[in-house]
Amino acid sequence: MTDSGIGSVSREQLSAIYRSAYRIHRNDERFRSLLSQGKLAVAYYPVRGQEVLSASMMHALRPSDYLVTTYRGLHDHLAKGIPLKELWAEFAGRATGTCKGKGGPMHITHPESGVMVTTGIVGSGLPIANGLALASQMRGEDRVTVVSFGDGASNIGAFHEALNMASLWKLPVIFLCQNNQYAEHTAYAVGTAAPSIAARGPGYGMHTIACDGNDAREMFAAARTAVEHARSGKGPTLIEAKTFRMLAHIFGSDFSYVPKEMLAAAEDTDPIPRLRKLLVELQMSEAELRGAEQAIEAEIDAAVEFALTSPFPDLAELRVDVLEAEITA
């Protein structure tokens, strides 16, 4: 972490980040639980371990700011403000979902909360984020675009094309690399020659910040710095936020390739209890914390109920939204 400002992160901000992170955590757990019970059968990419990172980043944004994220996106979707019921309904493929059940978890869009694209193609979101930022820049808006991706995405060509163009055009975009140390099933060092993702930023003349994404204060300070940089017209930032993917790439897949010591170390520094402990140290009462945590359970119960009792899309939807005019053939 090279930028200052950690000390100025307030208790109120940390408290809001904790509520957001805990809400992500419980939704992620509930989702895996429903998959285990067979109540849902979809490809799911858990976000366990990356909750605080996303909650901190999105807390630095306005609802009108744009977000592009990936198939491992539940944390980003929730932190950016997609209503829980619509998100759950989309995950369940129902007509009441954000995308009428036509996108699914890998393709969530919700413009009202600024979530413009969720892509299932690694690295593809970066060039699209440039386009969103370009539109804002050309219109003279002070909107900022954040694009989330993993360490694996830094090895695909789109990453390099996008960073070069964003830097060249001083686009108001933040490239948020959530370095969770695994590209699918491949460990960082096996697939990436650069010592860090942040090391790639200066090659594009880009403002770059490396931080501990699992530390709410560091992460929020980095996010705030990058957002101010973009909003004031200074251009893009590459943030490398270190985190750890505490579960398998995809729910149910093998995870034995992660060394036991590495996993134990990650559990010891689990960002959720870590932030909770910090809040207690900052004199937030146990009752207040529990109250916030319990409120989330009822909200999830209602969203799951809504999703599982909602209708599936009408089959006529197959002909709608392919092109502007309904398909008749």
Added chain:
Amino acid sequence: MSGEKINIANALNRALDEMMGADPSVFLLGEDVADEQGGGVFKVSKGLSAKYGKSRVRSTPISEQAIIGAAVGSAIVGMRPVAEIMLMNFVTVAMDQIVNHAAKLRFMSGGQTNVPLVIRTTTGAGVGFGGQHSDMLEAWFAHVAGLKIVTPSNPADAQGLLAAAIEDNDPVIFIENIVSYGITGEAPPRGHRVPLGKARTARPGKDITIVTYGRPVADALAVAEKLSAQGVEIEVIDLRTIAPFDEEAVLTSVARTGRAVVVHEAIKAYGCGAEVSSRIHEELFGQLKAPVKRIGSKYAPVPFSRPLEQAFLYNQAEIEAACRATIV
């Protein structure tokens, strides 16, 4: 009509100028499109950066994924980008953005977003560019739900189709042909539009229907003139929009003539002509006087050496022979 003669390159420039003048959300991006870099390698965007500024006529790095990605991202929030991919073969390095994103975001978002972008690109065999600068790849895009594919055969259509493509709310692949840029015709007025999805009867006839698009339209008309002198009247349908194509126009014509020849510059095997031919057979089998014939280029990479390149390309003699074969 003013009586002013323009060529296809001029017509495209006029459409871009008209649309940029009318709508501030229209902008151009692509390699070398601004005047400082030449106004496009075929000069289609010449003069536009001087008129509208370099913010709206953006020369880009050689980064096709970034070009199309920027176009997709800006389009879903209401801009109307016209992205130029200098040569059609270069779409290969941007296929993810076109196929997985531009084509599908409307559907996958449940209609919350749409992608009103135009991708202008050019290609064409016969000018010695060899295997990686000459392919006609429209069939790839036609096979992806969510894309519209357009190509003009004359200046008036070039102007009207490009303007309509920019106004369209779906992603449009606009294919130009290097060999056809110099084709001249009368300049249409400002505001001229050719609706997407509508074919044009380039020549009426009662005996045989030739269904084609782009560069071979001129070849089909030449063959039609020749056979007319021998008493065979050929109707030439210029699809103008390759996908989704105007089935009604094609089927109505073939129902009347009972004979059809489908012609395109792309390699015949697996080409768009196969779909057109198949639809005719499916709908009009009992009324056909002969099986539908297809003409396209040969199954080979576009060769460099001129005699080989000419042998690769479809030609008028083949179109004529196919027409005659439907009569026997």
